[in-house]
Amino acid sequence: MNSVDARMGIVLALRKAGVIDPLVLDAMETIPREVFMSAGFEDRAWEDAALPIECGQTISQPFVVGFMSAALELSGREKVLEIGTGSGYQTAILSKLARRVYTLERYRTLLRHAQSRHEALKLTNIISKCSDGALGWPDQAPFDRIIFTCATPHRPDALLAQLAPAGILVAPVGPGGVQELLRYRLRKDGVFEEEALMDVRFVPLLPGVARDA
Ligand code: SAH
Numbered sequence: 259m260n261s262v263d264a265r266m267g268i269v270l271a272l273r274k275a276g277v278i279d280p281l282v283l284d285a286m287e288t289i290p291r292e293v294f295m296s297a298g299f300e301d302r303a304w305e306d307a308a309l310p311i312e313c314g315q316t317i318s319q320p321f322v323v324g325f326m327s328a329a330l331e332l333s334g335r336e337k338v339l340e341i342g343t344g345s346g347y348q349t350a351i352l353s354k355l356a357r358r359v360y361t362l363e364r365y366r367t368l369l370r371h372a373q374s375r376h377e378a379l380k381l382t383n384i385i386s387k388c389s390d391g392a393l394g395w396p397d398q399a400p401f402d403r404i405i406f407t408c409a410t411p412h413r414p415d416a417l418l419a420q421l422a423p424a425g426i427l428v429a430p431v432g433p434g435g436v437q438e439l440l441r442y443r444l445r446k447d448g449v450f451e452e453e454a455l456m457d458v459r460f461v462p463l464l465p466g467v468a469r470d471a
Contacts, residue, residue, distance in 0.1 A: 405429070
């Protein structure tokens with residue numbers, strides 16, 4: 259299968275799963291995933307699979323990236339926080355759908371690569387920092403949307419506290435292996451509504467900033 263057919267296959271799978279937002283589908287078609295792959299994996303960019311990147315991490319599965327982006331219900335005006343920049347692929351998709359994207363990564367090496375990819379693609383509404391995502395980005399809070407691209411073992415209370423009114427947080431919640439993708443919505447009365455979207459497999463949220471990578 260060539261890369262155009264493979265991309266179309268992912269867009270079709272998203273449509274089948276009920277993702278019909280034309281902006282999400284358009285972002286998935288226009289952001290070149292091959293740019294975000296590690297050396298040696300470029301020609302597998304359009305496989306619908308999570309694939310290895312540096313520091314023992316993974317670039318997320320394209321279907322899941324599209325699904326999570328749609329789950330954030332973006333209109334283009336939001337300030338979004340991403341926990342786990344990784345390759346920078348999910349960040350790039352979000353940059354097409356939101357006003358500004360803040361992203362945190364615990365590995366400097368990954369962050370540097372992601373930053374140079376975003377620069378090369380002229381995505382100028384991304385602000386990134388090497389920091390422990392478990393703490394969020396208090397100086398920049400509140401955020402209209404928050405997305406975890408690593409699995410948090412429990413309900414992410416510290417990050418829920420950084421949501422703006424009517425905000426949405428999407429995160430894989432659960433232990434290693436399989437997690438539930440949960441969507442939290444902050445209601446007007448201050449209560450969080452919780453909704454399970456599907457089962458997913460993500461690398462875990464790790465403690466602190468990596469010292470030597
Ligand atoms: N969105 C990425 C997915 C990368 S995998 C992509 O599309 O490529 C999840 C990322 O979360 C990894 O890069 C991992 O290093 C990062 N991560 C794990 N724990 C973290 C923490 N405490 N703070 C910040 N980033 C973290």
